[in-house]
Amino acid sequence: xxxxxxxxxxxxxxxxxxxxxxxxxxQFNTITADxxxxxxxxxxxxxxxxxDLVLLDIMxxxxxxTSVCQxxxxxxxxxxxxxxxxxxxxxxxxxxxxxxxDYITKPFSPRELVARVKAVLxxxxxxxxxxxxxxxxxxxxxxxxxxxxxxxxxxxxxLTPTQMRLLQVLMQQPGRVFSTDxxxxxxxxxxxxxxxxxxxxxxxxxxRIEDDPKNPQRIITVRSFGYKFAAE
Numbered sequence: 001x002x003x004x005x006x007x008x009x010x011x012x013x014x015x016x017x018x019x020x021x022x023x024x025x026x027q028f029n030t031i032t033a034d035x036x037x038x039x040x041x042x043x044x045x046x047x048x049x050x051x052d053l054v055l056l057d058i059m060x061x062x063x064x065x066t067s068v069c070q071x072x073x074x075x076x077x078x079x080x081x082x083x084x085x086x087x088x089x090x091x092x093x094x095x096x097x098x099x100x101x102d103y104i105t106k107p108f109s110p111r112e113l114v115a116r117v118k119a120v121l122x123x124x125x126x127x128x129x130x131x132x133x134x135x136x137x138x139x140x141x142x143x144x145x146x147x148x149x150x151x152x153x154x155x156x157x158x159l160t161p162t163q164m165r166l167l168q169v170l171m172q173q174p175g176r177v178f179s180t181d182x183x184x185x186x187x188x189x190x191x192x193x194x195x196x197x198x199x200x201x202x203x204x205x206x207x208r209i210e211d212d213p214k215n216p217q218r219i220i221t222v223r224s225f226g227y228k229f230a231a232e
Contacts, residue, residue, distance in 0.1 A: 004121055005029040007051035009039040009068070010083060011061050015106075019055065022110040023117070036063030043072055050078070053121060055113075056100070057083040058091045066094050073099035079120045079161050083108075089196075096200040101162040102188065103197075119189040124161035136171040138231030139218045141209055143171055152209050162187070163205045167229075170219065174231035177222045202227060 006023055010016045011034050020030045031051055033039040040063075043050060054072065058065035069080055082095040082103040092103045101123075104116055136143040140153045148164060150157045159167065166187050170178065178186070180198045188197065202221075206213040220230050 003027065003029065004052040005031060005049060006117060007031045007033060007039065007042055007054045009033045009036070009055060009060070009065070010057040011035060011059075012057075018110070019113060022114060026114050028117070034061075036060045036065065036068040039068055040071060043076060043078075050076075053079045053081065053117060055081050055083060055117070058095065059085070064091075066091060066098055069095055069100050070098045073160070077158070077160050079124055081116060081120060093196055093200055096197065097204060099160050099204070101160060120162075122189065123165045123187070136168065138171060138174050138229065141167075141171070141218060143167060150209070157208050159205070159208055162201060163208065166201055166205055167209070170227065170229035171231075174229045177225045177228045179226040182226070 006028050008016055008019050008023075008030055009032075010019070013034070016032055016034065020032055023030050031042055033042055039054070039056065043054075056065050056069060060068065065082060069082065072078065072080065079102075080095075080100045082092060082100045083106060084092045084095070084103050085106050092105075095103060101120055102116060104113060134145045136145070142151045143164070144150075145168070150159055150164065150167065166183065169183065169186050180195055183198050184194060202219060203213075206216050206219055210216045210218055218230055220228050222228055
């Protein structure tokens with residue numbers, strides 16, 4: 001985890017510098033960008049090494065952060081954490097729907113920021129596997145934990161790291177109902193309750209693996225309890 005490269009995208013120079021200092025103090029490498037176009041240029045690889053994680057502000061001077069997120073996600077599964085103001089709930093949800101893995105609301109503490117970055121990188125790193133079984137299968141879905149590939153009815157499906165982690169948690173115990181709190185703790189390493197985070201990622205995952213996302217047959221909602229993976 002240490003030594004990972006984080007791209008910090010924010011037009012607020014003071015905040016950007018403060019985040020950079022904190023992450024570098026925690027032994028992360030950093031790249032900074034003050035606009036959406038600059039961030040996309042970094043992601044293109046023209047500036048050298050691509051980042052392992054992106055911290056992306058929603059309010060940018062040229063492109064909205066949600067647009068930048070969407071363009072990044074079209075070409076990369078790099079983890080994205082959105083930086084948002086407290087009154088931007090609709091934008092936060094849109095960011096998650098477009099493929100962001102998480103969000104942090106401003107103002108945030110440096111400790112919280114580092115904890116979120118580490119949590120996301122843990123989910124996608126070598127230690128992310130929750131089970132010794134290297135392939136999970138059920139209901140026409142196969143998840144290969146070594147190659148990090150998912151197929152549905154033998155056709156490959158592209159998932160973000162968080163979507164894959166969520167699917168893994170559900171598939172490793174088919175039929176078991178996971179509460180929102182359990183998923184937050186297991187998938188995101190969070191203890192606080194945040195229904196939007198789970199609900200939006202469940203919806204995104206259904207859009208990827210269900211034949212009819214409006215009538216899901218694989219990821220089932222158990223009313224008043226949570227969600228389960230129906231293997232049969």
